[in-house]
Amino acid sequence: MDDTLLLTKPAAIESATRPAKPVAVQAIGLSKRYGDFDALADLDLSIPAGEVFGLLGPNGAGKTTFIRTMLGFIFPTAGSVVLMGLDPVIDPVGVRKLVSYLPGDVRLPREMRGTSVLKFFSDMQKDGDLNRSLEVADRLELDLRRFVGFMSTGMRQKLAIAAVMGSRAPILILDEPTANLDPTVRGNVLAMVEEARDEGRTVIFSSHVLSEIEDVCDSVAFLRRGRLALRQTLASLKQRHRIVARLDAEKSVDVPRELASMVQSVTRDGDRVTIDTASDLAPLLSWLRSLQLQQMRVEAFGLRAVYDSVHRGVKDTSGDVDATKSNMNGSGATK
Amino acid sequence: MIHYVLVRKYASQASVLWASCALALFAFAWVRVWVTSLLDLGQFSTILEQFRDFERFAPVPFDVLFTQTGRVGMTFDEPLVILCVIVWAISRGSDVVSGELGRGTLEMILAQAISRTTLLLSNAFVSIAGLIGLVLVLWAGIAAGIATTTVTETVPPPSIRIPFTAIEFPLTNDAPEKVSFPMSDEVQWESFASGVFSLFAFGFFVLALATLLSSLDRYRWRTIGVVLAIYILQFVIYGLGKAAERLDWLQAFSFFNLYRPQKQISMVTANGPWAPWRWTGGDYESWFGPMVYPLILIVGGIAFYAAAVVIFRRRDLPAPL
Numbered sequence: 001m002d003d004t005l006l007l008t009k010p011a012a013i014e015s016a017t018r019p020a021k022p023v024a025v026q027a028i029g030l031s032k033r034y035g036d037f038d039a040l041a042d043l044d045l046s047i048p049a050g051e052v053f054g055l056l057g058p059n060g061a062g063k064t065t066f067i068r069t070m071l072g073f074i075f076p077t078a079g080s081v082v083l084m085g086l087d088p089v090i091d092p093v094g095v096r097k098l099v100s101y102l103p104g105d106v107r108l109p110r111e112m113r114g115t116s117v118l119k120f121f122s123d124m125q126k127d128g129d130l131n132r133s134l135e136v137a138d139r140l141e142l143d144l145r146r147f148v149g150f151m152s153t154g155m156r157q158k159l160a161i162a163a164v165m166g167s168r169a170p171i172l173i174l175d176e177p178t179a180n181l182d183p184t185v186r187g188n189v190l191a192m193v194e195e196a197r198d199e200g201r202t203v204i205f206s207s208h209v210l211s212e213i214e215d216v217c218d219s220v221a222f223l224r225r226g227r228l229a230l231r232q233t234l235a236s237l238k239q240r241h242r243i244v245a246r247l248d249a250e251k252s253v254d255v256p257r258e259l260a261s262m263v264q265s266v267t268r269d270g271d272r273v274t275i276d277t278a279s280d281l282a283p284l285l286s287w288l289r290s291l292q293l294q295q296m297r298v299e300a301f302g303l304r305a306v307y308d309s310v311h312r313g314v315k316d317t318s319g320d321v322d323a324t325k326s327n328m329n330g331s332g333a334t335k
Numbered sequence: 336m337i338h339y340v341l342v343r344k345y346a347s348q349a350s351v352l353w354a355s356c357a358l359a360l361f362a363f364a365w366v367r368v369w370v371t372s373l374l375d376l377g378q379f380s381t382i383l384e385q386f387r388d389f390e391r392f393a394p395v396p397f398d399v400l401f402t403q404t405g406r407v408g409m410t411f412d413e414p415l416v417i418l419c420v421i422v423w424a425i426s427r428g429s430d431v432v433s434g435e436l437g438r439g440t441l442e443m444i445l446a447q448a449i450s451r452t453t454l455l456l457s458n459a460f461v462s463i464a465g466l467i468g469l470v471l472v473l474w475a476g477i478a479a480g481i482a483t484t485t486v487t488e489t490v491p492p493p494s495i496r497i498p499f500t501a502i503e504f505p506l507t508n509d510a511p512e513k514v515s516f517p518m519s520d521e522v523q524w525e526s527f528a529s530g531v532f533s534l535f536a537f538g539f540f541v542l543a544l545a546t547l548l549s550s551l552d553r554y555r556w557r558t559i560g561v562v563l564a565i566y567i568l569q570f571v572i573y574g575l576g577k578a579a580e581r582l583d584w585l586q587a588f589s590f591f592n593l594y595r596p597q598k599q600i601s602m603v604t605a606n607g608p609w610a611p612w613r614w615t616g617g618d619y620e621s622w623f624g625p626m627v628y629p630l631i632l633i634v635g636g637i638a639f640y641a642a643a644v645v646i647f648r649r650r651d652l653p654a655p656l
Contacts, residue, residue, distance in 0.1 A: 064654060071446060074651040093450050101446040105655045107439030111348065123340040124447040160443070 021048035024171055024202040025070065029079030032065050032226070039065040041226040042079065047204060049084075049170075052197050054213040054220035054234075055206040056307060062226040063206045064104055067173055071101055083171060097126045100167035104175035104206070106160040114144030114151070114159050121163040133166030136192065140185055154180045165192055172196050172203045178212060190216050210303040220303070222310045229310045236279065240264070240301035243275040245293035259287055276301060338449050341457035349427060353465045356419040360469055361476040363415050368480025371406045372518060375489055379406075392577055399601040403486065403522045408600035410477060411530045420538040421566070423469055427462035428545025429559050431455055432647055433552035439655030451647050455550070459640060462542055470535045478524035487515045526603040529611035529625070530596035536629035536636075537594045541566065543639035550643040553653055590635070593628040 025047040032040040040062045047053045055063045068074050070081055072092030080087055088095040108117050118137065122128030137144055140158040148156060157180045164172070174193070178186040193216050196203050207213055213220055214234060222230040247253070249271050255263050262284055264276040273293070277284060281298070288296075380401050390396065394412055399405035410416060432455070435441035445454065490512045494503040545562045552558045569589045576586030586592040599611035602625060613624035 068652075068654065073442065073445065075649075093448055096446060097448040099446070101443075103442045103446070103655070105439065106443070107655055108443060109344070109348075109440055110438075120340065120344060121443075121447070124338075124444075124449065126448050163443075 021050065023047065024049040024051075025081065025083050025204070027066070027079065027081040030066070030069065030076055030081050031078040032062075032069060032074060033077040038226045040069065040076070043223075043226065043228055045221055045228055045231075047202065048219075049202050050197065050200050051218040052193055052203040052205055052216050054217035055204060055223065056208075056210070056213060056220055056303070057223035057229070058311070060225075061223040063223055064175060065226070066223070067101075067175055067204070067206065070173070071096065071099060098169055099171045099173055100125070100127075100164045100169040101173045102160055102164040102175060102177055104179070106157055108148045108156060108160060108163075110147065110149035113147050114142065117148060117159055118144065118163055118166065122166050125167045125169070127168040129166050129168065132168075133162045136165045137162040139188055139192075154182065154185075157181055158185065161189060161192075165196075168199075168201075170201050172201055173206075174203065175206045176208070177205070178207065178209065186212070210307060214303050222307065224310060230306065232306060237301065237303065237306065239277075239280050241277045241281045242299045242301050242305060243277070243288065243293070243296060244299070245273055245275075245296035246271050247273045247291065247293055251291070253291060256287060259284060276305075336453060337457040337460050338453050341444075341449070341454060342461055345458050345461040348430075349461060349465060352423065352426060353468065356423050356469055357472040360416060360419050360473040361479075363413070364410055364473050364476025365480040365483075367410050367413065368407055368477055368518070369484050371403070372484045372486045374406075375487075391580075394595065394597045396601075399597065399604070402604055403518060404526055404604045405597070405601055407477060407481070407522055408527065408530060408597045410473075411527075411534055411596035411600075416473060416534070417537075420466070420469060420534060421541055423466060424462075424538045424542035425545045425559055425562050427458070427465065428542045429549045429555050429562065431458040431462075431546055431549050432643075433549040433558045434555040436553045436653065436655075437555045441652065442655060445652070452644050455546070455640075455644055455647055459546065462546075463539065466535060466538045466542060470531045470538070473534070474524070474527060474531045477527055481518050481522050481524050484518040485515050486518045486521065487513050490514050523608075525608060527600060528608075529599035529603070533594055533596040533599060533629045536632035537590075539636040540590060540593075540632040540639075543636035543643070547639040547643040547646070550647040550650075590632065593632050595625065595628055599625045 023046045025045070027043050027045045030040050030043040030045075031038065043062070043066065045066075055066065057063050065074065066081075069076055070083060070088060072088030072095060075089055080089070083095050084098055086094045086098065109120075112120065114137070115134075118133040119130055122130040122133055134144075137159070140162060142155060142158045142162060144159075146155070148159065151159065157177075161177060164174070172193075177193075178189050181189065190212060193203050193205060197216075197218075203216075205213065205217060214237075217234050219231065219233040221228055222232070247268075253266050253268070253273060253275070255266065262277060262279050264278040265274075266276075267274045275288075383400060393400070400409065432441070435444065445451065492509060492511055493506045495506060496503045541562070544565065545558065548561050549555070549558045552561075569591055572585050573589035573591035575582050576584070576589065576592070602610035611625045614626055614630075615624045616622045
């Protein structure tokens with residue numbers, strides 16, 4: 001495909017600026033290096049309190065490394081991360097009092113029964129509540145009489161979710177929480193995530209399932225090769241659209257100056273034109289009509305498109321994620 | 336510094352192993368004492384005298400073994416006793432970090448509001464308490480054996496020695512008299528306290544070594560392999576040091592040289608119950624008293640634990656595989 005970048009303009013995509021809300025997690029220049037491999041590279045990221053915050057990225061992007069650094073399991077090579085003012089390197093116990101964590105690959109003591117596991121973790125946690133964990137287990141239709149060793153992968157996942165959700169810790173970190181779960185249980189888990197947000201807790205939600213992120217997250221960060229590639233609020237994303245249409249090759253697509261900030265990009269491939277909006281579609285409708293587009297199709301600009309753009313940008317620029325951001329955020333127009 | 340919930344978990348996790356080792360130690364100690372009574376001391380002496388050339392391989396002079404206390408004291412060098420203690424020490428020590436890492440369970444546990452030091456010390460608490468329990472059970476087995484065993488010994492007939500010669504004439508033609516008496520008349524269970532302490536020190540040293548290696552590793556099978564390799568190497572060094580006089584210096588490089596329960600027990604027989612609990616020489620073979628040797632093992636074990644805590648606190652924990 002011969003993509004020609006016609007126009008890019010600043011969009012409603014946020015850079016990694018600090019949000020106005022109180023900050024639950026703040027990473028500054030966070031780096032983790034293994035030999036010559038950067039698992040995290042100079043990551044600056046702030047996560048507002050009381051939000052469901054999505055972490056997205058391909059395998060090896062640094063999501064789990066970031067989470068494990070927050071919990072004090074691994075130590076940063078440079079930079080720091082603080083959770084509600086506490087640095088996990090200095091006060092790991094203090095940090096973990098604030099956090100309830102579900103690992104991506106849950107392993108529980110195989111010699112214990114489900115009930116014993118929930119009791120164990122509720123006793124261990126400062127804000128543990130066995131009854132709450134039992135309620136979650138009941139909601140997930142989990143048989144707690146079984147030994148963990150005899151549970152299926154999905155059952156173990158449910159058990160871990162029940163253990164983690166039993167806590168009332170202010171920060172909830174969920175790494176791939178719905179992996180191995182059936183659709184009904186997934187829905188239950190997502191509902192619980194929303195309930196946690198409604199209780200005022202901060203939820204950090206890492207997943208590869210984009211639809212789940214779209215459903216529950218307030219904002220999302222895209223990581224790529226240990227760097228922050230993009231940050232996006234879901235509310236603004238839902239305002240964005242992609243218009244795909246046909247237009248005579250001789251006709252040009254000039255964005256009026258007053259609408260420039262509302263158009264993310266315009267690309268042409270022969271007689272095919274793609275316009276990505278940066279915000280609400282309504283103000284652009286009269287301009288679109290004036291273009292005399294044919295076979296026009298309007299699509300919601302979902303996370304999938306953003307995710308693909310991040311990847312494409314990285315590929316096109318040989319891993320230069322800043323260039324991706326430039327592409328997405330836009331600056332200057334070309335023809 | 337320790338967390339009662341973790342202690343409860345570790346205790347529950349280790350209970351079957353502990354019960355198995357304890358049962359084996361108690362039963363073995365009891366039976367071992369009883370078997371001792373089956374061997375007539377006079378006949379045993381005659382047999383042992385044939386092997387005087389190999390006395391240097393024995394942990395104590397043969398003369399010590401000609402006493403009931405000395406023979407019961409050999410229990411502490413029995414392979415089965417050492418095996419049970421080592422199995423407990425290595426299995427518990429190797430589990431604390433590399434075991435949990437290998438099973439992938441460390442992540443969920445350490446995500447709770449506990450420090451790595453607390454986790455390690457909670458495990459240490461259970462492991463050390465279990466070790467103390469095992470050596471006490473062994474002692475109890477010995478005590479039970481002593482309390483329930485009757486010894487039968489042959490009393491030679493009265494005789495008279497002809498002056499200025501070595502010739503003895505029996506005064507009667509009757510068969511030698513056999514005398515039976517409770518073993519407790521001759522052997523006191525308290526005499527083995529220093530041996531029990533030595534066995535604990537030995538087990539503690541190996542436990543701490545396994546814990547240290549576990550804190551460095553991520554695979555339990557590798558930790559166990561390395562501990563066993565060190566153990567066997569140390570045993571070979573000790574054996575070589577015993578085998579040849581010119582290699583005697585090798586013994587100083589083996590921690591087996593610090594495990595001397597039989598020597599300590601023999602001191603009870605010779606010098607009273609408090610003789611083995613001395614820090615300085617007395618009539619012991621060096622300036623150091625008999626209690627210095629287990630103390631070195633304990634200090635070494637504490638140093639290993641301290642190193643394990645430092646390493647575990649500073650290391651990155653890999654994600655479960």
